[in-house]
């Protein structure tokens with residue numbers, strides 16, 4: 195149930211007390227800086243909160259969320275997040291996490307003019323086109339929808355791997371490693387799609403190589 199606007203500030207005070215209760219210095223440490231091991235790129239959907247589903251505390255995961263967890267090459271926002279996380283925070287893992295029942299993916303499967311969302315969702319329609327044969331072969335519409343959620347995650351992982359930051363840091367340090375996950379709203383469980391990070395990296399290098407030789 196939705197809390198009233200004022201209730202949010204009450205919740206905040208209670209949360210502060212709870213956190214101090216388990217660690218009196220919690221907020222002093224928080225203010226000192228961040229060294230998160232993970233970058234999480236997920237959907238803005240209110241039902242898929244990064245920290246909670248990963249069981250992580252403030253300071254443990256750098257988060258970027260947008261409609262349908264997209265990594266669009268010309269999106270200065272997500273590209274800045276990846277740059278900062280990889281070059282400055284030196285995260286060890288980058289996770290692209292989609293979720294079943296994703297409204298953005300659903301919208302991209304319908305013939306509808308959605309205004310400003312059109313160019314954004316077109317990136318998902320492009321994923322459909324790339325995997326058209328496989329997707330059109332799935333008779334059940336809901337299964338096809340779930341599979342597009344997974345394929346979209348895999349493609350967005352590839353988009354992360356195309357960046358110079360990821361290629362150069364990985365060549366130098368053997369991290370970050372990119373992972374593709376799907377969050378299942380019905381069970382609360384995360385599914386690792388076990389993308390082949392090394393294989394994808396080697397595969398795309400012929401065309402997208404940005405490491406100096």
Ligand code: CO
Nearest residue numbers: 237239296297
């Ligand atoms: Co979504």
